[in-house]
Amino acid sequence: FQPHLVILDDEVDYERTQDFRVHMKSHWNRHLVTFRGGNPVRQDELERVDPANASAIIIPAASFIGERRGIVDTRTIKTLLSIKNCLPDGEHEGPRVVVEILDAMKVTLAETAYGPNLYVVSSETMICRLLAQNIIHPGLSDIYAELLRNSSGNGLFIKRIPEFSGLRWDKLSHSLESGIALGVLQHASPPICTLCPENDYIMADEDSIVFIASSYDDIRPSVSTASKVSQEIFHRQDVEALFPIKRILIMGWSYKIPRLLGEISAHTKDRAIIDIISVLPIEMRNEFFQRADLTYHNIEIYNLLGDFTESYDLDKIDFASYSNFLIVASDSSDNNDDADAKSVMGYLMLREKIKHQSPVPPILVELLDPENEQLFNRKWGEVIVSPLIVSYMLANVALKPELMLVFDELFDSGGAEIKLLSTERLELIGEFSFEFVSDRVRSLGMIAIGTKQGKLATLNPDSRKKIRFSAGDAIIVVR
Missing domain, CATH: 3.30.70.1450 (Regulator of K+ conductance, C-terminal domain)
Structure with missing residues (x-):
């Protein structure tokens, strides 16, 4: 099945179509992609793509919005109303629409505007949950991306x-x-x-x-339904995740930080100290926290004033006291390239400051442009490209709408979560089949979905093939 893609945008030119072709790579087929110029907010221009007869409609938000995120959500909701007005008289349920909303507080407005058959990806919420889980359980970024x-x-x-x-x-x-x-x-x-x-x-x-x-x-x-029952072969209940968090340094500022800290608070039972270094005045940051109106039960937050790309400001920080580092993509820059350039600079300076530490604490970097991911050395940290993750979610839900329920369960702090369990604590040093590993993990009330050996994560390995595990390896589980 190959869907025909119809793209409606204000600007349709050769550069835009070539950019689309480059990113689609081997999936590009000019017979299955149609470009139309027009503003989706205007009903007369929206009708050029016949939305009422679409199998699914995807409405992504702007890739970089800064202070204009409220305007972007308003435009998105107006587009939903325009689609609704394109429906034939008497038709109350339109085509499936998958929409990205930046501000979680506006999700209800979007649902009211369109009605049934709307699937909302609250990108701020999803990215905050993903960042929080990667901070608490380092090593998950490649797993989620796959x-x-x-x-x-x-x-x-x-x-x-x-x-x-x-x-x-x-x-x-x-x-x-x-x-x-x-x-x-x-x-x-x-x-x-x-x-x-x-x-x-x-x-x-x-x-x-x-x-x-x-x-x-x-x-x-399988050909014959197995009658084999998993044996309760392992009863230790003190299995812990790798890299328990203690003190986190967040470098930079983003409008989503208050919600991110709320997700960290919800995802961990341990107390943590979080320092935030940014050039944004502390008074303005406190206003963001007040507007978010969130309660942080088990974390202490300290705001530091300084530029994380300047040695003078970094020299005041005791880097050896931190267990985790997070560099967030700035939403005060004029474009994605400037935001990522600052993140790259901060990453390089951080590497210089901690190069003599052993082991190197986990580093997580948020980027906005996937082409900048190649600038990072994976040995020194992990990268999450926020817009790319959101686009994966939008595409998945457009093709398989039931996955929205899976994403909600997988990323919600009250639902299941992916984590890494040490093979040493599971007493799995040696050679074992993944089927044996799965039975052992299942006895703890979890599901084994893969292995992580060094930087290599393998999902869904051959269940009968023997795998040699060493100290430092981990089992990827869902619990």
Whole structure:
């Protein structure tokens, strides 16, 4: 299945179409992409692309918005109203629309504007949750990127397999030829997604299963449904995540920092000290915190005034006292390139300051342009390209709308989460099959989805192939 893409934009020129062609690479097909000039807010120009007959409509926000994020959301909501007005008389439910809203407080307004069949990706909320989880569990950025993109590696799929009706959840993994069962989608009203359900959960006839697999067609039951039951072979309950956070230095300022700190507070039970160094006056930062109106139960926040790209200001900081570093993309720059340039400079100066520390504390860098990712040395940290992650989510939900429930469950602080467990604590030093590893992890009420050895993360490995684990390796789990 290859959808025909119709793109409506104010500016359609040769440079724009060539840029699109370069980014699509081998997926480019000029017969399946149509460009139309027009403003989607204006109904007469929107009708040029016949939105009422679209299979799905995607409305992304601006890639860089700074102080204008409220204006961008207003424009998005006006576009939803224009689409609604394009529907034939008497038709109350329009085509599926997947929309990016920057401010989480405006999600309800978007839903009111369009009505049913609207899927909202609150990018500020999702990115904050992703950053928070990567701070608490360093090493997850590549894992999330692989799960969210459709072009290569393993992805998230939802499939109903009638043969599994009446089967206990803990028997299900041994009944699969390939793929990893991650959770259950119950087709109730409204639908309910449960990742990592209880082992004694019984599959109902109408249940679908959330899988991690290399493709939809690779998900299939084994020839004979297994009767093997996972054995309770491991009972230690003190297994901890790698890199417990203690003190974090955030370099730079972004409008989403108050919500980010709220997510860190919600995702961790341990107390943490968070310092924020930025040139933005502390009074203005305090105003952002007051507007957010969030409560931080287990973190202490200290604002430092200074430029993290200036040695004079960095010399005042005791870098050895920090367990984690985060460089956020600035939203006060004029464009993405300037914001990323400052992040790159800060990253290089941070590397110089901590080059003699052993081990090097986890570094997480947020970028806005995917082309700048190649500037970073992966040995010294991780990179999250925020607009790219959001675009993956928008595309996934447009093609498979049920995945919105999976994303909400996976990224919500109250839902399941991906984390890394030490092979030493799991007593898995040596050679084991991934099937054996999965049984051991399942006895702790978790699901093993892959391995991480050094910087190499492998999702959905061959369950029967032996893997040699050493000290410092980790098992990627969902709990």
